[in-house]
Amino acid sequence: MKMSRFVTAFVMATAMLGFCAAQSKLMVIITPAPSNPFFKAEAVAAEARAKALGYKTMVLVHDDDVNKQDQLFDTAIANKAAAIILDNAGADATIAAVKKAKEAGIPSFLIDREINETGSAVAQIVSNNYQGAKLGGEAFVKYMKEKGTYVELVGKESDTNAGIRSKGYHDVLDQYPDLKMVARQSANWSQTEAFDKMESILQANPDIKGVICGNDTMAMGAMAALKAAGKGKVIVVGFDGSNDVRDSIIAGDIKATVLQPAARISEMAVEQADKFLKKGSTGVPEKQLIDCVRIDSKNAKKLETFALKK
Numbered sequence: 001m002k003m004s005r006f007v008t009a010f011v012m013a014t015a016m017l018g019f020c021a022a023q024s025k026l027m028v029i030i031t032p033a034p035s036n037p038f039f040k041a042e043a044v045a046a047e048a049r050a051k052a053l054g055y056k057t058m059v060l061v062h063d064d065d066v067n068k069q070d071q072l073f074d075t076a077i078a079n080k081a082a083a084i085i086l087d088n089a090g091a092d093a094t095i096a097a098v099k100k101a102k103e104a105g106i107p108s109f110l111i112d113r114e115i116n117e118t119g120s121a122v123a124q125i126v127s128n129n130y131q132g133a134k135l136g137g138e139a140f141v142k143y144m145k146e147k148g149t150y151v152e153l154v155g156k157e158s159d160t161n162a163g164i165r166s167k168g169y170h171d172v173l174d175q176y177p178d179l180k181m182v183a184r185q186s187a188n189w190s191q192t193e194a195f196d197k198m199e200s201i202l203q204a205n206p207d208i209k210g211v212i213c214g215n216d217t218m219a220m221g222a223m224a225a226l227k228a229a230g231k232g233k234v235i236v237v238g239f240d241g242s243n244d245v246r247d248s249i250i251a252g253d254i255k256a257t258v259l260q261p262a263a264r265i266s267e268m269a270v271e272q273a274d275k276f277l278k279k280g281s282t283g284v285p286e287k288q289l290i291d292c293v294r295i296d297s298k299n300a301k302k303l304e305t306f307a308l309k310k
Contacts, residue, residue, distance in 0.1 A: 025054065025055050025056055025082060026055065026056045026057070026058060026079055026080065026081045026082055027046075027050040027055040027056070027057050027058075027081065027082055027083050027084075027085065027270065027273065028057075028058045028060065028072075028075075028076040028079070028081040028083070028084045028085070029043055029046045029047055029050070029057060029058070029059045029060065029084075029085045029086075030060045030061070030062055030069065030072050030073075030076075030084060030085070030086045030087070031043045031059075031060075031061060031062070031086075031087040032061065032062060032063065032064050032087060032089070033061055033063050033064070034061065036189065036217055037217075037242050037243065037244065037305075038112075038215070038216070038217075038240050038242060038262050038306065039087060041262045041263050041266075041305050041306045042087055042111060042112065042262050042263070042265075042266045043059050043266075044263075045262070045263035045264075045266040045267050046085045046111075046266040046267070046269065046270050047059055049266070049267040049270040049271065050085075050270045053270065053271075053274050055082065055270075055274075058075075058076070058079065058081070060072045060075065060076075062089045064089050064090075064156065065089060066089045066090050066093040066094070068089075069088070069089040069090075069093075069094065069097060070096075070097050073097040073100060073101055076101065076106060077100070077101060077104045077106060081106050082106070082273070082277055083106065083107050083108070083109060083273040083276070083277060084101055084106060084107070084108045084109065085108075085109050085111060085266065085269050085270060085273065086098075086108055086109070086110050086111065086121075087110070087111050087112045087113055088110060088113050088115060090158045090159075091113065091114060091115050091116045091158065091159065091160045092115070092116050092158075093158070094115050095115050095116065095117050095120060098110075098115060098120045098121050099120050102120055107121075107122040107273065107276055107277075108120070108121045108122065109121065109122055109123045109125070109269040109270075109272060109273045109276075110123065110124040110125065110126075110269075111125050111126070111262075111265050111266055111269045112126055112127070112161070112260075112262065112265065113126065113159055113160065113161055114126055114160055114287070116160070118286055118287065119286070121286065122272070122273075122276055122282060122286065123269060123272050123273075123282055123284070123286055123288065124286055124287050124288070125265050125268050125269050125272075125288045125290065126161075126265070126287075126288070126289060126290070127260030127261070127262075127265065127289070127290050127291075127292050128289040128290060128291045128292055129161050129164040129165050129168065129260070129292075130164050130165075130167065130168040131168070131289075131291055131292060132165070132168070132239065132258040132260060132291075132292030133164065133165040133166070133167070133168025133169050133172075133239065133258070134168045134169075134171065134172050135258050135292060135293075135294040136165075136168070136169065136212065136237050136238075136239055136256065136257070136258045136294070137168060137169040137170075137171070137172030137173050137212070138172055138294075139237055139255065139256040139294055139296060140169070140172075140173065140210060140212050140235065140237045140255075140256070141172060141173065141176060141179070143210070143235045143237070143255045143256070144179060144209060144210050144235055146176050146178060146179065147176070147178035147179060148178070148179065148180070148208075148209030148210060149180045149181075149182045149205065149207065149208050149209055149210075150173075150179060150180070150181055150182070150208060150209060150210035150211065150212060150235075151181070151182060151183045151184070151185075151198075151201055151205065151208055151210070151211045151212075151222075152166065152169065152181060152183070152184040152185075152211075152212050152213075152214075153185060153186075153187045153194055153197065153198070153211060153212075153213045153214060153218045153219075153222060154166055154184060154185065154186045154187070154214050155186065155187075155188065155189045155214035155215055155218070156186065156188045156189050157186055159189075161214075162186070162189075162214055165214050165239060166214065169212055173212075182205045182208060183201045183204070183205060183208075185197050185201065187213075187218045187221065189214070189215050189217055189218060190217060190218065190221070191217040191218065191220050191221035191224075192221060193218075193221065194213070194217070194218035194219075194220070194221025194222050194225070195221040195222070195224050195225045196221075196225075197221075198211070198221065198222045198225035198226065199225050199228075199229070202225065202226075202229050202231070208234060209234060209235060210234060210235035210236070210237075211226070211234060211235070211236045211237075212236075212237050213236065213237065213238045213239065214239060215238060215239050215240050216238040216239065216240035216241070216242040216244065216245040216257055217240075217242070218238070219236050219237065219238030219239075219245055219248075219254055219257065220238075220242075220244055220245065220248065220254075222236055223236050223248060223253055223254055227253070232253060235255055236253070236254045236255060237254070237255055237256045237257065238254060238256075238257040238258075239257060239258045239260070240257060240258070240259070240260060240262075240306070241257055241258065241259030241260060241261075241262075241293075241295055241303055241306050242257070242306070243303070243304070243305060245257045245295075246295065246300050246301075246303040246304075249295065249296060249297055249300040250297070250300050250301065252297075255296065256294060256295060256296040257294075257295045258292045258293070258294055258295065259292055259293045259294075259295050259303065259306065259307075259308065260290070260292050260306070261290060261292075261293075261306060261307060262306040263305060263306050263307050264290070264307065265290055268288075268290075272284065293308060
């Protein structure tokens with residue numbers, strides 16, 4: 001009788017373990033809105049790699065809303081996710097959500113944007129934004145011929161990448177006394193907002209010679225506003241490596257951008273999550289910087305969906 005109860009208990013325990021293992025094959029991918037092609041590329045690459053490794057996926061969007069992101073973490077926890085792949089909604093505001101997932105036994109693997117803490121996420125894999133911004137700044141100096149008035153459009157203030165890129169730009173640009181910044185505004189990574197900001201800036205500064213942007217969507221918005229004002233010859237440089245800016249460079253409008261390999265970074269996060277789940281360690285440091293590549297008329301045709309074709 002006792003043996004029978006033991007066998008029954010063993011069978012039930014084994015069944016529960018099997019259930020948990022089945023649930024642990026879910027990988028939750030959370031990014032900002034896919035209307036930005038960079039974030040769409042992240043989600044698509046992460047989902048494809050996860051499926052190739054045998055995971056089920058749930059792709060969610062936080063729209064840069066911290067409260068919504070917190071709810072999505074609750075969803076991941078309720079669905080017993082194996083791991084979370086995250087491009088976060090705020091360097092400080094995201095810390096609590098990542099800790100909550102960790103306490104629930106779900107590791108987080110961050111891409112593109114860091115949080116202002118170590119030890120809560122298993123991995124934080126980001127582009128080397130400072131190195132990339134210096135490349136962009138050097139390209140801007142070259143196209144500006146080291147002189148003239150310019151405008152800087154900055155990304156979302158709560159995103160650490162916005163500040164890092166701006167610093168990288170200015171560590172280059174501020175070495176040239178004949179380059180004069182006449183306006184600096186945040187357009188929150190938005191093409192529409194960049195268009196509107198650029199229109200306003202042009203009213204006060206109609207003779208600017210260049211615009212350096214914290215990302216490609218803002219560069220596209222700025223270029224559209226400049227062309228609408230009959231100023232399509234103004235130098236514009238972006239950052240990301242989108243197909244839209246690639247096409248603009250080939251067409252002779254935007255001069256350059258900086259490729260951050262979004263797709264590969266997303267794949268790396270999934271691969272490291274898979275390794276961590278299987279072995280208990282990724283074998284690499286939590287914080288990982290991936291170098292960027294300058295894109296201009298010489299190599300733009302090789303660019304496809306945030307990756308350079310060989």
